[in-house]
Amino acid sequence: MILSKAQYDEIVKFITVLSCSRQSLEKLKLRFPSQSQCTLLSIFSQEYQKWMKRTHANHHTPEAMETYYQRYHSRVMENSSAPVLLELANEVDLSPALMARIVLERFLQDQESVSVSKVVINSMLRDTSLIPDRTLANQVFQCTLNDCCYGPLVDCIKHSIGHEHEVLLREKLLEHQLAFLEEDQLRDKGYDKTPDFILEVPVAVEGHIIHWIESKASFGDESSHRAYLQEQFWSYWNRFGHGLVIYWYGFIEELDCHRDRGILLKDCFPSDIVTLQHTSRGPVLPVAH
Structure with a gap:
């Protein structure tokens, strides 16, 4: 949209x-x-x-982190079945998953038998059964389930959605009988920064020649699109020529302002692709799908 x-x-x-x-x-x-x-x-x-x-x-000053931990510890002693961490996160306007991380890290600092590292903390956030304190494990689990923007559950969902849309794009390319190379194939050829798909034979979309297509399972807002342009899209343009970015969940209309320079934005797979197809009778002819 x-x-x-x-x-x-x-x-x-x-x-x-x-x-x-x-x-x-x-x-x-x-x-x-x-x-x-x-x-x-x-x-x-x-x-x-x-x-x-x-x-x-x-939220991440030593004073704030200690305050959160002490408030959690005090409240959970009064009622361990209450969603203490979740309520505390809402009170201070912090992501529940981030609050869980802060309190978990502070808890582990008191456990001499457990090393405090990002690897250990991330593994415990993904699998709360690894947390040695059952009450804290339950509190962290509640935060993970109720956070719709952060945490290991959200990360898994985002990864799955991203992969799902790449598969959808691949199926569309096959449906239109377009020859392409995928990201993994391009990396095997030695490319470091690569789009999701490179078309072996360019196509035309709305009068613009397209050499590559990138899939983004997100909405294209100003800050994210600016970052993608700097970190990805202009690199693709420099290496492979003009390309198409599909923001499956839409984008701000005014951001589609680089068409003349070679980057086209769409919110779905284009329906008006024009290809160059060889026929047995002679010349290369344009074919509209």
């Missing part, structure tokens, strides 16, 4: 007053019923991550 900058800003303005919860997502859907739910979820997740990055330093 392609949104104007004004439509996008209206959605973002509403998101700023919401907390990171599934209840907030329901409010967002009710407020913008005509918008795709996948688009709204993607925008919500992106905006919440931006907020967490802006406030990260406030």
